[in-house]
Amino acid sequence: MRSVTAFLIFLCCVGFIGCKPSSPCPRGQFLLKSQCVLCHPTCSECDGHELFECTTCGVDEDGQERFLHQGRCRTHCPRGLYPDRGHYACLPCIANCELCADGNICAKCREHYKLQNGVCQTASCNTGQVQDSDTGECIDCEMGCKTCSTEDPGICSSCVEGYFLFRHHCRRHCPQSTYEDWGRGVCLSCPAPCSDCRSNTRCLACQPGYFLNGGDCIKQCPSQTFSDSTGWLCQACHGSCQTCHGPRSSDCNLCLGGNPPLHGQCPLINCPLGQFYDGKRNNHNKALFQDVKK
Incomplete structure (x- = not known):
């Protein structure tokens, strides 16, 4: 009393x-x-x-x-x-409370405090959370976010491990025309003239007018390859060709050793010096050699 x-x-x-x-x-x-x-x-x-x-x-x-x-x-x-x-x-109101309906439960905490079970505690939100500017309460960011905007928890500024930041959202995989930077956890644009890539040095597809050769996008395919315009790839020539034009790898322009192709193809036989391969007399796959007349 x-x-x-x-x-x-x-x-x-x-x-x-x-x-x-x-x-x-x-x-x-x-x-x-x-x-x-x-x-x-x-x-x-x-x-x-x-x-x-x-x-x-x-x-x-x-x-x-x-x-x-x-x-x-x-x-x-x-x-x-x-x-x-x-x-x-x-x-x-109770300690550090800005708005309340009675003396037991707080509705909004003062700045630098967070609301937890109706009580105001020193603000220290967990990873993937942000403090609500109106209530002081810790609220969850969008899935995959490590940090996010106090104005909108759906706008990410960084991602947890295994997610990549792309246009303020955290994604498991980066979209086409970008690649995953594991060090910074972001999606970065592929370098031109790549239209898709695995890294800034390895292209997966090229912009129109370029051919994919290995991991590079080039205007003209190198020697011992031909340009496959259907897939915009540099395809390797057949092993018997020095140069080829496609659409098959065995459609040679020049054979190894510098000989011209026969019917567009090069034989797999290398004649000794001073001889040539006579494809017209090659019956039953038997190779005939003719001495070159002096």
């Missing part, structure tokens, strides 16, 4: 509820020069008729609830306080 009494005395001293000695005047009036004078219309009891001299509040003549704070009977309590209808006074 003593603790309750002490708490009420504390509220009186700081002005949360009204405390005044017994007065000869009726409720809503105060003594001025031996006469009872009406309080300000917003006050239930007062020390004077001014707005800031209220000592207790309640429901005014218009039916409006009013709550005591710093000598005034207010319709709304300031931030950090809540309206207590038992005493018609503005009482403090």
